[in-house]
Every structure is written in C-alpha cells, then in structure tokens.
Amino acid sequence: MSMSLVICVKRTQVLAFNEEIYALRKNLELPLTSKLRPFKPYLHDVGQLRVGGRIHHAPVDYSAKHPILLPGDQLLTQRIVWDHHVKNLRVKAETLLASIRSRYWILSGRKAIKSVVNNCWPCKRRSSKPMPPLMASLPVHQLTPYRPAFAFTGIDYFGPLTVRVGGRGVRHEKRWISLFMCLTTRAVHLETSDGLSLEEFLLCFTRFVSVRGNPEVIYSYNGTNLVTAEQELRQALEELQTIMSCQQIEWHFSPQYGPHFGGVWERLVQSCKRAMKISVRTRLVTDRVLRTVVAEVAALLNSRPLTHLSMDPDDPDPLTPNHFLHGGERPYTPLKLSDEENVHVTAKKFLQSQTIIQHFWNRWLREYVPHLTERRKWAENRPNVTVGDIVLVI
Template sequence: MTVHVFGAISSPTSCIFALNRTADDHRSQFPDVADSVRRNFYVDNYLDSFDSEDEVIQRSRQMKSLLQLGGFNLTKWTSSSRTVIAVLREFVLASPALDLDLDKLPVERTLGVMWDSKRDMLTFKIRKPPNNVTLTKRAFLSIISSVYDPLGLVAPVIFTMKSLLQDIWTNEERIGWDDVVPEILSQRFHCWYDHTQQHLHVFTDASSKGHGAVAYFRTVFEDQSVNVSFVMSKTHVTPVQGLTIPRLELQVVVEGLNITLTICRELEIDLRQGYRPKGCDELIYFHRGPSFLNLDPAEYTWEEITEPEERDVNVIRVLAVKTEDENHVIDRCVVRFSSLLRLQQVLAWSKRFANNTRAKLRDEKPMVGELTELVFAEELYALRKNLELQLRSKLRTFRPFLDEVGLMRIGGRILQAPIDYAAMHPILLPASQLLTKRIIWDHHVRHMNVKTERLLTDLRARFWILFGRKVVKSFINNCWPCKRTSAKPSPPLMASLPVHRLTPHLTACTYTGIDYFGPLTVRVGGRGRRHEKRWVSLFTCLTTRAVHLEVANGLSMEKFLLCFSRFVSLRRKPKVVYSDNGTNFVAAEQELRQALEELTSKHDELPTVMACQQIEWHFSAPHGPHFGGVWERIVQSCKQAMKTSIGNCLVTDQVLRTVIAEVAALLNARPLTHLSVDPEDPDPLTPNHFLYGGARPYLPLQLADVEDMNDNRNSNSGGEVTKLSATYIQV
C-alpha cells in the first residue's frame, strides 16, 4: 500500500499504525524520539514542551530525521520562542511570512484548542449568535458544541451551560429545535455570556476655538477590576463666521451621537448612557480617559446643564406659508360626483356663473387644467419659464409643452402626420388622481365595457395617462359588470381514478371504454343516389390509450353487437367495459348476458370455461358525460382529424371507412410521453408499442397523383383519401 486513503473510517488507525511502526523500526537510532512519537502524537499533530530552547531545537531535528526515514515530512512548525522559530526556518513554518522583528506570534489551533504562542496560553472562543437572531434550542446546542475542551480546562463554565441545556430540554413547554427559547432561560444564557459589564462612554465639549468628542470603553470584570480603553475621537475648528457657545454645544452633541451610533452599529452593541466630565487637557490623560471611570458609578459627579439665556441666543423667526390648497374645489367636486358627465355640467355652469364665460357644457379643459396645476406644479413652472425639466421629473421623456390654453400635452416628431391634433399631442393626466378614474369610467361605459387594449386606444385619442396600461387594467379588474360577464365557474374537484385506469402489466384493451360519435352523412347507390347516416363506434384501452374505430350503420343493439364482434376479432375480448348509459349499450349488455346464460344452460361443459370469459360492464351515471373523459378526449381528436381530412364533403361509405381506419392509425401513433429534444434519449412511448411491440409511425399511402385523379371520372373517392394522406393533423 503506497497511498493513504483520506476520510475513511480506518484512516486514523492506519495513520497511527504507520507512525508507530516507523518509530519501532528506528528505535535503535532515536530511542527518546521514538517514545515521543508514541506518546505525543495525536493522529497527525505533534505537541510537546521542553525546559530549554536548545533541547527544543535538538528534538525537532531528531524528530524530522526519524520520520523522514518512514516517508513522513513534518511541516507547519511553530513555537512560543522567537529564537526557536528563527532556527526552524529551515523547515516549513506554520506562518512562512512571519516577521520575527515586527509581527506578533500567531495563534494556532492545536487539537481543536486555540494556542496563543506569544503568551504560551490555551484560549477558548465561544461564539455568540448575532443580536438580530433569536435564540433557539438548535442555536444554543451549536454554541455549546463549538467549545472543544478535552482536558476540562473550562469545565465550570461549560457545566453551567450543560445545566441550562438540560433545563431547556426538560421544559414543560416541550421546546422544539427551531422554537424560541423562553425569556427566563434566554436571560440565563445572556447573564452567563455577558459575564463582563462593558459600557461605552462618549464625552463632548465645545469652546470658542473648537469642539470635539471622544469615546471610551469601560469594562468591569468578575473580580471587579476595571479597564478603560480608547475607541475613537473627532475634533472640529469653530467656523470663521462665528457661532454662539450654545449652538456649538448642540453641534458637538450631534457629533457625539454620530460617534456613538457608528460604534454601536459596527460592534453590534447596545447604547448606554454617557457622563459629562469637566474637561481633559494632557495627551496621556486623553488616551487613558478620566480617572473617575475606575470608580463605582455611584461615585460619579453629575453636572446639570442649564437652559441658555435669551440674550445669548440669536433668535431667527421663520414664517412658512403653504400655497397648495389640500381642499381644492376640483378635488371636492370629483369626490362628490361619480359621473364624469354630471361633473362636467356642474363645473361648466359654475365657471359660467363665476366668470361669465362661454365655456362649453362638456369641456374637460377647466378640470384638466387645474388638475395638472395640482400634480405637475414644478413641470408647469419650468415650461412657463422656458426652462428644462429636471432629470428626476417623470415627464422629461415625454417632451411636454403647453398649448394655447395652457394644457400640458405630449410632444413628439409626428407634426406632419395627417391626424387629429388631440391624437397627435394628447393631454397628460396623472395616474393617481380621482378625475383620471372618472374619465376612464366614462370611456369604459360609453364603449360598452371594452377590454384593456380597446379602452386604452380610445383614451389615447385625447389623453395620455401615466402608466396607462397598468391603470386601465387595474380599473377593469375592479369593474363589477366586467367581473360578472367574464366570471368563470370554479372547476369541480374530480374524484379518484377507477382501479381499471391504473392497473399495469396487462394486454392492451383488457379494460376498454366505448363511445359513439356522429352522425356522418354518406352517399350510397349508383344512378339513384341517396344519403344515409353513419356513426363511429370508438373503443379505447383505459390503460394504454390505444384506439379502435368501427363504422356503425345505426344505433340499434344489433348494429352495436356487430361492431363489438369486429373489435373482439381484431383486438381481444375485454374483461371490463365502461360506457355511457345509452339505450343501445344497456340493451347490448342485457343481450350478451342473456345469450351467455342460454349458451351455458344448453351445454354442460361450457359453464366453467365461459365463467372466465364473462365481460364486466360498467355504465356511467345518467346525464354525466364527465365520467367518460377518457374517451371524450379521443372523440375530440377524431373529430378534429376528420374535419381536417374531409371537412364538409359528402363521401361514399367506402371512403368513410378508409378515413376512419387512417384516423385510428394516426391516433395510435401519437406520443404518450414527453418528446425530448436530446437525440440520445429514447423515442416516446405510443399506443402502437402496446399493440404491435414497436412505434410503427403513421405513414399514409399516396394512392394516386392528384392530376391523374382529376382526369378520372370515377376518382372522387381516391382524391378524398389522398387529401387525408397529404394533411398534417395535430392530436
């Protein structure tokens, strides 16, 4: 064996065996090192400690020499001594790019435990879920399992969490793996995790020269020792124009708040309250923070901030006036009247009474003009001042302009088109205004509840509604008359399929469905031609979907039995038959049963044989054609094929039988499974596979040339058959 399998169950055992065998084979050369191999190796990790640096260097070289004799090359060396690491550079270090003069010694993972090689100390890292993630039993178990402590160095800490996990597991609420842990148990976890109290303190101050803010972390450990660490600071020089001290104080408070929010966001901590000291001067005092942070919070000195006097503040009073009227007369009228015609009449008479004008009775200009004033105020101002519209304006792409009466219309490049001016430059309307909906409703009703495309076309002859298609479609979807006329009944839930539709591994036509369709008119006779009716008897296999068609001269029981006999002779005798509750089917079933009883009563040896050949007949419920969907779908395909082939032509009986035979061949060649686009996939399954054992694709015969049949006086039948042969039919 020259290759070691990685990841197999036997891999650790094989690795340890190979190491021990190497140590035993060369024990005579390296006796002490061989014992270290057997004692201090854990799979592929070697961990050992020595009293002096010279001993470490000597043992490292001996260990590498011994294992090289067995084909093992030790790499990723590290040590807590920089001198040892400098000597071991001749081997492959764990951190090859380590700068011994500038870089810190790395923290390596040893046997699943973090080893700080600089302090020569084992450390453990406990992962805490993010603040926005709820604590579940699954997350809690993951946190406990992430701590690997084979020697029990942090057993007291882990024991507390194991006890909490037991309480979660035995909780009376039966907490699931992804259920949120109750608040009481969650608090116990946070109290255990946050064993240290860490607070963020932000200090601000301002003067006539400048202002600034500085942030510190104050940490209180379990032994009540306090540590203060600097986080960040910001300073600003007072502006040249000068500001009052209260205003500078407010600005520096805002700066302190921004620092606080930045630190809390980046470190994902909660916001704590701050304390305002008297000041800080020296740089060392600035880095270490105020000395009172080492005291208990109860010993802090508080300083109250008084309100500034009126004379120290420059008071600027601003009077703001809102020019837009929320209760505009147009809006009130649109809300009051639901009919656009009535709204036009009221506004026209109101305008005429107020301004003594000649406004037409049904003119939209007064309404639309004031509507655009309310919605497109900025665009109208720019157009009246001959200014360019802003880049953020929704109307910029429409190149709008104002006509002679002040209405906003769509621009364009079709000025020379011989169409109406209103259709060439329609009026712009906002999408969300109630007046727009009134205009849409008026056109919708006047055009007899037309659909989206027609209604939008009629509207754009005069108006251009922003997002018009979306607005019109939403309006039609909420129109109750349209909902009533276009409503479709909910399809009923179909029952389970009968067992005879699902029984596999049987010969085709073992379970058969029967139906009739027609009548079809044919011409018969020579000189004294007459017309007669024919029907088609359809037999379909309920499992393989194979089709057999027979032409019946009538709907009587005798005619059906003849068709049934031909079907049995060509295919096979079915065991179970399903059909509609037609009178001919009921009579045929009774006739077959009566004939069978008479036959078995006359011959003594037949009852046993015929008992195995009886046909079980099932009738659909009266007036329930949906029970026969399996053959109704085939009837539709047959009618479609016959309509494509002979259409409304009056054919002879012989031609009809030929067409029926070719339609049956066409249906039996249809695919039952998905037709793949991959040429390497197998051919789709067809009913012919069950009937003949192969695909047997439908290939119609060319009986004669069409030109020759046109010259033949008696070629009508052949021409009609050729038409079917030359036609592609989709079923």
C-alpha cells in the same frame, strides 16, 4: 370642453404636478426628477398643463398635437378613461389608449387604462375563459401492464356515414362506427353499426367480444344506448351466461356533458375520421366496401408507433399496438426462467415466446409510460369553484 371639466383638470394637475406648474410660471427648469421633462410641457391660456412635444407642424388638431397632461393615479383620470371606454363601445386597452391620446396624455397610460378596463363587467364577461383544475393522474387501468389487449376498454361512436344499398332501386342509408379502444396498449377495434339503438350496440359488442375476448373494465361516454346496454346486460346476466361471460365487466360512464373525460379515445376517433375521409372521400360506397375500409383503418391505426421512431437502423422498431395484439392469447404472468436449462424443448419454446412478450411490456413501461407524465394542458393548480362565486356557464 366645459368649464367644470376645465376646473377639475386644473385641480387634478395642481395635486399631481404642483412643482412643475410652479417652475413653468416662474420660467424655471423642471426638476431633474420630474416625469414631465421628456414632454416639454407648457401652460395653456386657461392654465392647463399640456404636452409641448415635437409634432407642432403635424396636420392634426391642436388637442392631438398638444394633449392635456394627466396623472394616472387620480380619480378624474379614471372617470375620463371610463367615459371614453363606454362611448367607444367598450374597446380593448390599446384601442382605448389611442382614442384618449387624441385629447389627453396620461402618465403610465396603459397601466391606468387596464386598471379601469379590467374592472368592466361586460368586458370581463366577453373575455372570460374557463378555469379548469389541475389535470388528475391517469387512471390505474391505463397503466396496468401484463394484461391482454382490450382487458380495459373505452367505447365510443362516430358517424353517420352514408352508404348505397340495393341494386336497381338504389337507396341511401346511414351507418355508424363503434370504436373499441384498449386503454393500455391504445389498440383499436372497429365495428360497423346500422344504428344507435340498444340492439345494434349489443350486436357490435358481441362481435367485439368474439374477436378480442371479454373485457374486464369498460369506460364509455354517457350515451343513452350504452347506459341502457349496461342495464340490459345486468338484467339478463343469467340468460346470457351461455353466450357471453359479461358478469365480471366493470362499467364506468363519463359524467353527463363531460366529453373531455373520454379524451383518450376521442383522439383516436379523430384519427379514424381522418383516415376514412382519405379512403372514402366523397364517394358513395356500399356496405361491403365500408366494412373493408373500416378493417383497413383499424389495421392502419394498430400499426402506428407508440414510442419514438428512431432514424438509426440499429435501434429496435418502435412499439405499436400490434405488438400486443399478436403477442399472445392469454393474460401474461411473468415466469421465472432460472431453470431454463432443465425444461423440455417444447417448454423452452414456450418460455422463449413469453420472454418476447415480456420484452414488449418492458419496453412499454420504459419507453411509452414516461411520455404520459407531462400534463399538456390544465397544468395550473387553480382553486375549485365554491358557493358564492360568480361564474359563466359555457
């Protein structure tokens, strides 16, 4: 240790432990309020205050057996901690504490080391995490009952999947899966696409509309094929009126580079991929087999429970998307059933079917919607980023 460092250490110890040093020089007991009593300190030959401790016979260096005592709130201590932090390649607090204790014993060492490490910009940059704002409330289209399935739809693509095409001259081609998800009932409709072009998307969209009806509102990620599709639909509305009634579609796109805006359907994309991996595995299938697998996966996902699955056989079955897919063909409007006794028998059957549908929607409001209340992430209300803040773009 250099003479200048010895002098600085002695001066720092005098400022922090003056009473203890005086007592040791006079061979007196340390004050009862002293923080150094557990260490049994002593004065070294050069006048430094060192730890006495209980490991005198340990086979380690003298500095490790009797480290120099330092206060945690002095400038010299901060400089020593910073020097060890830089020399040890900016290690974390616990590793740095173990390294320093081979030579120095800092009172409240963890607190002193963290105060230094937390102000290290390279360490901040390495350990920084995103600060998302509080999760917003669910959009109204996820909470609107009494509408047909797929009235409010989310669209996404996933793939590609490799298929075998041809007889003797076998070749391999790629296929994608277009996912249409009902935002309200979480029902799924899957279509196989030969590519990601505008033409292929319009073909998938036309097949979807032919089976599920015209959606009122569509949400999708900001893909070029879907953006172009919306422009194409708007430009060709008059020509397509006899084929598709698309003039009433309200289309919303997620912000660019914001896939988490479509988390509601990204979760189902993951479920689709998992189901298809189990079905197809590593086999190279044909187009016909792939279309069959896609239909089976859609049926499987539409039979999944949305609400709690009770173990009591007397409890009603859990709600599934199939309850809403097969419940009725038209948008449902609640009917007054007070005059049920005076209606025709045929009307009674109709009212009975409508009562069943209303029962499903009431259960949806009572059992499923309350589970959407909890924020499972982004639960803290953090301040928004403002001009002048130093941030890391990830």
